[in-house]
Amino acid sequence: MRLAPRWLDTHPILCSAWERPARHSPAVNLEMPKPQLVLPPGDFQAYLFDCDGTVADSMPLHFIAWTEALSEWGCLFSEERFYEWGGVPIVEIIERLGREQHITMPIADVARRKEQLYFEHLPRLKAIPEVLEHIESHWGRIPFAVVSGSTRDSVEASLRMIGLIEKFKTLVCAGDYTKSKPDPEPFLMAAQKLGVPPEACLVFEDTQMGIDAARAAGIAWVRVPDPRTRSNSEATKL
Numbered sequence: 221m222r223l224a225p226r227w228l229d230t231h232p233i234l235c236s237a238w239e240r241p242a243r244h245s246p247a248v249n250l251e252m253p254k255p256q257l258v259l260p261p262g263d264f265q266a267y268l269f270d271c272d273g274t275v276a277d278s279m280p281l282h283f284i285a286w287t288e289a290l291s292e293w294g295c296l297f298s299e300e301r302f303y304e305w306g307g308v309p310i311v312e313i314i315e316r317l318g319r320e321q322h323i324t325m326p327i328a329d330v331a332r333r334k335e336q337l338y339f340e341h342l343p344r345l346k347a348i349p350e351v352l353e354h355i356e357s358h359w360g361r362i363p364f365a366v367v368s369g370s371t372r373d374s375v376e377a378s379l380r381m382i383g384l385i386e387k388f389k390t391l392v393c394a395g396d397y398t399k400s401k402p403d404p405e406p407f408l409m410a411a412q413k414l415g416v417p418p419e420a421c422l423v424f425e426d427t428q429m430g431i432d433a434a435r436a437a438g439i440a441w442v443r444v445p446d447p448r449t450r451s452n453s454e455a456t457k458l
Contacts, residue, residue: 256350257350257351257353257354257424257442259422260440262440263420264362264422265417265421266364266365266411266414266422267422267424268364268367268407268411268422268424268434268439269351269366269367269424270307270367270368270423270426270427270444271375271379272306272426273426273447274348274351274430274444275348275351275355275379275424276345276348276378276379276382277345277347277447278378279302279306279446280447281341281342281345284341285338285340285341286313289330289333289337290317290330294323295317295321295323295325306426306429306430307369307400307401307402307427307429307430308369308400309370309394309400310331310334310369310370310371310394312400314327314331335371335373335374339374342381345378346382347384350444354424355384363389363416365388365390365392365411366379366390366410367406367407367409367410367423368393369394369400369401369406371393372394372395372396389413389414390410392406392409392413401429402428402429402430403433404436406433407421407433407437411437419438419439421440423439424442424444425441425442425443425444426445426446
């Protein structure tokens with residue numbers, strides 16, 4: 221092998237035309253630490269999970285479906301408002317937006333259209349890793365429930381897509397209760413179905429409404445960061 225003269229070694233252009241001895245650097249582990257959820261202390265007998273944005277990383281897909289469906293009626297739904305209303309049932313969202321923007325929309329038709337569009341995006345769905353870790357480590361040891369403001373069809377489709385539906389003993393979805401989050405009814409109903417006292421449960425939630433519902437039910441909780449927070453955190457680390 222012909223070595224480059226020393227004066228070429230630092231030349232930005234000419235040095236590339238010569239072969240230089242390989243310079244070996246010690247291996248550097250660039251893998252970022254795996255994000256983790258810090259759980260509150262306690263010997264919990266059941267886990268209650270919200271679905272969208274907690275078990276399934278579905279909030280970005282739901283937002284796309286919402287904007288596509290509502291645009292057909294000239295209705296706007298900002299990303300900020302979308303995340304603020306996380307946990308609000310689909311029918312209530314359509315009613316609120318219609319009142320605010322003075323738009324008369326056929327609620328049932330818009331709801332069906334939004335769900336149809338969401339299902340079209342489902343192949344892109346993944347589980348949230350830091351929540352999946354707790355599901356896998358505690359499955360079979362304590363019972364799990366999903367407590368969601370979404371329709372049962374939507375929740376079941378999401379859980380099937382990420383291969384987790386068999387891990388949940390019960391699902392509490394929109395239509396199963398009379399008062400939605402932040403009312404405690406959905407979480408209290410799930411605890412009752414599992415046969416576990418509310419104070420012995422732990423709630424996993426990504427929305428303030430869900431956390432307020434857990435507090436009102438007297439249930440410990442852990443917050444799951446939303447996709448925007450997780451993305452910003454990863455960008456900061458990089």
